[in-house]
Amino acid sequence: MAYAFNAFAGDGPGAGELLSARFPHFDAAVVPFAAGQEVVGDGDPTENFFLVVRGLVRAVKFTRDGRRQVFAFYMPGDICGLEPDATHKLSIEAVDQVAMAILPRRACRLRMDVDPRLNVALFEGATRALTLSIDHMLMIGRSSAEERLAWFLMMIRSRSAPLGANVVELAMQRQDIADYLGLTIETVCRTFTQFKERGLITLPRKRLVEILRPDALRRLAAADRDALSAPSVAPNVEPASGLDVAAA
Amino acid sequence: MAYAFNAFAGDGPGAGELLSARFPHFDAAVVPFAAGQEVVGDGDPTENFFLVVRGLVRAVKFTRDGRRQVFAFYMPGDICGLEPDATHKLSIEAVDQVAMAILPRRACRLRMDVDPRLNVALFEGATRALTLSIDHMLMIGRSSAEERLAWFLMMIRSRSAPLGANVVELAMQRQDIADYLGLTIETVCRTFTQFKERGLITLPRKRLVEILRPDALRRLAAADRDALSAPSVAPNVEPASGLDVAAA
DNA sequence: CGGAATGTTGAGACTAGTCAACCATAGTGG
């Protein structure tokens, strides 16, 4: 599987920035992918890392009987494709029109051996990714449908919107949200409707959410995540945790 | 949170071996912990890595309203405590009588900067940990109770028993299993009973499981995991995936 | 033996899933 590190825009120079500074390759090959197109598939050899330049990317895994789990969404600045094994175990797919910079793993590994800073950055990126996947797991394992959707909305908001903006664009479709949250598409719909009826949000368009009561949603979302109350990070700031990271 | 790398016994020298070879500190301080004792808690500063020397360790996270998720079990040879942030976000607790070697992070980091091999080993450990957490997440998000328990049993069997052994000791109690699988304790019990009635297992003691039909359990467990069918690793071998890894 | 902790079983409630119908939107071609 390819796991993506998160660039963590507000977090000083993240892995993405570090890499792009260190790797001319990033600029060398930027490849476009159409919506729904597979970047790498389950079983493909792990030859490259990928830096998302434009669009939205998802990392998914299928079961034999067709169930699907979305492990992460990647936005511009995120890196995916980090994976220990010789073959990918997650599929990386373009959600909409996407551009990805191709970063040959061989070159990366060579650099990693020589450059301790890059090494540390990648290592920290990987452990951070693990941290985020744990938030995701806690949410999936121990939350109700409404808690999951609230968590999702706050996560997307903190990632994609300028801080404080309360209108979020959902590039992914309902099925992706459902598979990310471990729910069915119907439950996601119903929960959206319920949020509307409770005055928490409005839906100007299907893929556009206006958050009317961010505090209420945050409270819902926080029920099973400590991030909001964790003292180490600035309190009362939306956790960047949603930035899931997945191996590609 | 502290994430533990897995030593991967059958996988050549794992991170644990590498570290113990490289770090005299490993032998320097081996600390015992009583059953139930907390090694590090949520919010504690991240000062050390830990190598499990004896016993069973769990990494858990609590929600404000008391729900609990177990993210990983660590067995002798596993390392926990890997975490990017300054404070732990998971608690590390001894399940039974445990001995842990204390590995100062400062010393590790210094070494990591100088020794590329250690660095690569740790990095691969982290990405592998992420891979494993994804298996865990897929299981929690998309499986029935019986699939989860079957998955759990096959995981424990592959980790703790000599290959092929069909009697597995469960050092953890039912509540730990439930919180690991995202179920309630009652559902875990009922599923055990159901497995007994179907002739899949016997329970000579509460904490001792004899697996009568490993293939049937494996089929159940495999419904939402590719590991069994993945071609990159030896096929038809129990996946070592269960070896969850958590940051401590 | 007594008590506490752990584990099991049962009955009923409730959440989310399933199956199915319907609606909205966008694109296509007559």
Added chain:
DNA sequence: CCACTATGGTTGACTAGTCTCAACATTCCG
């Protein structure tokens, strides 16, 4: 311009699996 279709999204009725609450059994330990 208007069917017609395809896709994506919503809603409803019903079901099923898991949770909740409660009682009871077992094991452990002083």
